[in-house]
Amino acid sequence: MSKPELPGWRWGPFTFRLPFYHTRFYWQEALQGLFVAAATGLALVPLMMEFFGLTFEQAVAMSMIHSILIGSAVIFFGEPYAPGWVTPALPLVLAFVLGGYDDPASRFQAMTALSLNFAVLLVVLGVSGLGKKFVLWLPDTLKAGIILGAAIAALKRVFIDDAERFLFQQPIAITLACAVCLIFAFSLPMQKLKERYKVFAIIGALGLLPGFIIAGVVGPMVGEVSYDIQWGILIPPVGEAWNLMSPFVIGWPSLDMFLQGMPLAIITYVILFGDMVTGNEVIRDGLTKRQDEHIDINPTRTHLSVGIRNALMGIFAPFFPTQGAMWTGVQVIIVQRWKQGVEGMNSLHSGLASYYMMGVPILFFLLPLLTGLQPLLGVALSLTLVLTGFACAYVAMSIPQNNTSRGTVVLIGAALAFFEPWIGLTFGVLATILLVGWDRNPDPIPHED
Template identity: 80%
Template sequence: MENAMSRPEQPGWRWGPFTFRMPFYHTKFHWQEAVQGFFVAAATGLALVPIMTGAFGLSFEEAIAVSMIHSLLIGSALIFFGEPYAPGWITPALPLVLTFVLTGYEDPVSRFQAMTALSLNFAVLLILLGITGLGKKFVIWLPDTLKAGIILGAAIAAVYRVFVGDESSPSILSQQPVSIILACGVCLIFSFSLPLQKLKEKYRAVAMIAALGLLPGFFIAALVGPMVGEIDYDIKWGILFPPVADAFAKMSPFAIGWPSIEMFVQAIPLAVITYVILFGDIVTGNEVIRDGMTKRKDEHIDINPTRTHLSVGIRNGLLGLFAPFFPTQGAMWTGVQVIIVQRWAQGKEAMDSLHSGLISYYMMGIPLLFFLKPLLTGLQPLLYVALALTLMLTAFACAYVAMSIPRNNTSRGTVLLIGAGLAFFDPWTGLALGVIATLVMVGWDRNSDPIPSED
C-alpha cells in the first residue's frame, strides 16, 4: 500500500505551521468552481446584512463593507493558512448568538461589544485547545445527551428567530411572509425530501436543480415577491466602494470601546457551545477528504487539527478586533466541501489539486461581488429571504442530527429540555440546566470513542 506521505503536496510558502498559496501561481483557476462560488456567495454571503442594518444600526453600504471583511477572512483560511476545507460560518451557533445579543443588549454599541467578547473568547479557547491538543479530549469527555441538546438548541433558536422574534428583533417571516414561506419550502423539499430523493435518482433535471442549493428558493422568491407586493427592485448601476472606515468607526472596539469584564464572562458558555459544533465540522471535513483520497492517490492532503484550531482562532481574533460579528468564521461549509471533493476525486483531469478547486470556489480571494452595485442592489430586497433560508436549513439539519444521537427515550426527552433551555435562557443558565438535566435524567453518557478515525 502506498504511503500517503510519499504523495506530493500542493506547493506553497511555509510560515510556521501554515502554508501560503498564491492564487494563479501555486493554484490553478477552475471556472466551474468559480461560477458556482460566485452565485452561491451572492445568495448566502450577504444574509447577515438585514441584521446589521436592522439591529446594529449600519447602513446598507456599511453592512456590505463588513460582509466583505468577513469574506476576505474566510478566504484567508485557504490562501494564507493552507487549510484543506471549504471555510464558512459556524451556522448552528448563529441563532443562539442572535438570541443572546439581541435580547441581552439594547443598543448597537453594546451589541457590537458583545460580539467582540464572543469572538475573542472563542479565539483564545481555540488557540489554547489547539496548542495543547486538548480539543479532542474535551469533546469526547462531553456526554452525548448534552451535545445533542446543544445542537437541538440551535435548531429551536433558529425557528424562533424566523417565526416568532421579540421586541428587539421582530420575526424574519413578518418582513416578507409569502416570499419566505415559498423559498423555505422549495429549499427544504429539494434538500431533504425523501420522495424527491427518488426523483433525483431518476431524473437528471431534478438532480441538477437540487444541486443548486439555495438558488431555487431564491429564484421563486424573486419571481413571486413582486407579484404579491413584498419585493420592489431598485437596481442601480455602477461600482460600489464599500465604506470600510465608516463601518470600522461604528463597530470596532478600538473606536467604540472594549467589552466589559461582565460581557466576557457572560459570553464564555457560548464560546464553549460553539466549539462543540465547530469540532463536529472539523471531523466531518476530515472524513470527506479521507474518502476522496482513496480515489486520488496522486496528491497528499495535510490534515492538521492544530493548524485548523490556530487558523480559526486567529481569524476570530481579527474579526473581534476589526469587524465583530460572531460566528461567521468557522472551519468548514459542509455542502461546498462535499461538492468540491467529489469533483477532485474524479482525477487530475477534472481538478489538478484540491487546493486549486477550493481557492477557485472562493474567487481566488478576490471580493468581486462586493463592488458590483447592480448585483448588490438587485439582491438587496431578497436579503431577508437569504437570512430565513440560512436559519431554516440550519434548523432542519440540526434537528435531525440532534435526534439521531440519543439512544433511548429518556435521553431524547432530556435533549428537548436542554435545547429549549439554551434557546430561551441566557447561556450560563441554559448550559447549567443542560448539565444538571443530563446528570439527573441520563447520567454522564459519554461515548469513549465517537470519532475513532480522527487523529
C-alpha cells in the same frame, strides 16, 4: 514514495498558496461561489441594519471583511476545507446579543467578546491537544441538547422574534424559498428522484440558490419584492463601518461581557469540532479516488487558523460566529468534482480557491448585483435559519439512544434557546447527570487522527 502535496510558501504551520501561481482557476467553482456566496454571505445585512445601526453600504463593507477572512483560510492558511459560518451557533448568538444588550455599540462589544473568547479557546485547546479530549469527554445527551438548542433558537428567530420584520413582510417569497430548499436538501422522495434524473441532482447541488431564485421571480409577482437595480461600482465604506464597530473606536468589552459570553464560546466550539470531523471524513472519502494528491489534515493548524481569523474579526468587524472551519454543503460539492480526476481539477486546493474567487471579494464592488439582491436579503436570512434549524434538529435527534435521553435533549434544547447561555448550559449539565447519567461515547470519532 509519498504522494505530493500542492506546493506553496510555508509560514509556521501554515501554507500560503498564491492564486493563479500555486492554484489554478476553475470557472465552474467560481460561478457557483459568486452566486451562492452572494445569497448567504450577505444574509446578515438586514440584521446589521436593523439591530446594529449600520447603513446598507456599511453592512456590505462589514460583510466584505468577513468574506476576506473566510477566504484567507484557503489562501493564507492552506486549509483543505471550504470555510463558512458556525451556522448552528448563530441563532444562539443572536438571542444572547440582541436579548441582552440594547444599543448597537454594546452589541458590537458583545460580539467582540464572543470572538476573542472563541479565539483564545481555540488556540489553547489546539496547541495543548486538549480539544479532542474535551469533546470526547462530553456526554452524547448534552451534545445533542446543544445542537437541538440551536435548532429551536433558529426557528424561534424566524417565526417569532423577527417574524414582523421579515416573514410577515414577504410571507409567500420566504415560504416558497424555504419549501424548495428543504425539499431538495432533505426530502426522501426527492432523493429517489435525484438518483433517477440528473436535472434534480444538479438543482439539489446548488444549495440555497434554487430557493433564492424562486423568491426572486415570484416575489415581484405577488408584490412582496420591488427591485431598484443601480449600475456602477460600489466602494464599500470600510472606514465608516470601522468607526461604528471596532473596539479601538467604540471601546473594549467589559469583563462581565467576556464572562457571560464564555459558555456560548464553549457551545460554539463543540459545534465547530463536529464540523472538523465531518470535513475530515469527506476528504478521506475523496482520497479513495484521488490517490495522486496528499491532503494534509492537521487539527492543530485548523484550531490556530480559525482562532486567528476570529481574533481579527473581533477587532475589525465583530459579528460572531461567521468564521468557522467548514461549510459542509460546499465542501461536499467541491470534493465530488475533485474525485472525478486530475483532468477536471488538478488539486482540491485549486477548487477551494476558485470557489472563494481566489480570495478577491469581487461581489462586494458590483453595485447591480448588490442592489438586485438587497430586497431579497430578508429571504436569505430566513432561509439560512430555517435550513439550519431543520438540519440541527435531525442531527440532534439521531444521537440519543433511548427515550429518557430524547426527552432530556428536548429540555436542554429549550433551556439553551430561551435562557442565557450559562443558565442553559448549567441546566443541561444537571439534567444530563440527574436524568441520563454521563453517557459519554468512548469512541465517537474512530477515524480521527
